[in-house]
Amino acid sequence: MQFQKEVEILAPREKVWKFIWDVDRFIACVPGCKEAKTLEEGKRYAATLTERVGPFKVEFPTIIEVLEREELTHIKAQATGADNKIGSRMKIDLDVNLRAQDDKTILGFVAGVDILGKLAALGHGIIKRKADQVLDEFAQAVKKKLEGEA
């Protein structure tokens, strides 16, 4: 499943970049994300992603690895996790791009999300829709947080 989102933030690029690397504040913008911790500064992080569709709940203990980092411009990361309780795995390939535009920053991200295992029984369409909602909420939360601090 491929997703592409872009959000315009009324804040300078340096501020947005700094925010992304502030794990606690950044993670607070990811719906259903908890227990985030830094394993290796700037390289490896751990978090638990939780989500639900009706009565179906998932909890993915996840490792996030930063694969590429280009100062103020680009981050490439991969997140992998497994919910052994319901026998499902998840992998997210994420590309984050920052672009300055006047006094604003365009934060764009492209996410490739793969869900494997029993959870897939819910249907590709339902999972895709949920993932899309989560990414929208995340983008809006980042915008709100940064602009609220302006």
Next chain:
Amino acid sequence: MLRRFRLEEPESVAEVSELLGRFGENAKVYAGGTELLLVMKEGLVQYERLINVKKLGLNQISAENGTLKIGALCTHHELENSALLQQQLPALVKLEQNVANVRVRQAGTIGGNLCFAEPHADPGTLLMALGAKLVADKGASKREILAEDFFVDAYETSLAADEVLTEIRVPTPGANRKCAYLKFGYLERPSVGVAIAFSLTGGGVSDVKIAAGCAGPAPKRVAEAEALLNGKSKDEASRSLAQAGAIAGKASQAISDLHGAQDYKEHIVGVLLKRAFQAAVS
């Protein structure tokens, strides 16, 4: 494999409601089990307690003051074989005859089907077009929920945590009331389902209700498509069906999945709406 759980055997709706309130997400109402037990066996959900409601006698079908009252625990088999429904609500009987397969129809209940809110289910769509109300009961108090307000999202309803669906109330269609439900799919569950109901008086179409289901996360009533047909003659309404179908297709919130791509489903909604109108008229 099904994990261990405790089976509660309450004797009243009030007791069921109390158990649901007390155990929250650790308990689930168990009716026919045709959906619930499957996902429990798969390990997708786990409940400490199942609350068996099958002994509560909620499987009566009656007509009272212009309303057909259908007990939530009526199985699909009981509905398709009800003499009263065959006479008063043949569209629902036809739908029930084609739900899943004979094993599911023997055990599965209409209430369970509605409460599980699986996106590819038939009854909710027709009940919306029929203007049905669903009774949410706590024992001490109850409320009616319009079918169109019942479905919140995929697998989600507007029932409160301690409410039990006990009855479906459908206004008895008069002689001039026309309705039909059509579905299409190539897997066991439908890809798309469309229902229409309207009054046909002196060649004029009025009080149109259209609902599209299965294509998206939950069935939807499509007021904009209804408005296109309302107040028109039968022939004028027929000519507006292509436009109404296109609107209904978009409103269905179709999502791409194994049952078909989004644009394919939207197209099928339009095709089925046209055919359902013709079927209802004939």
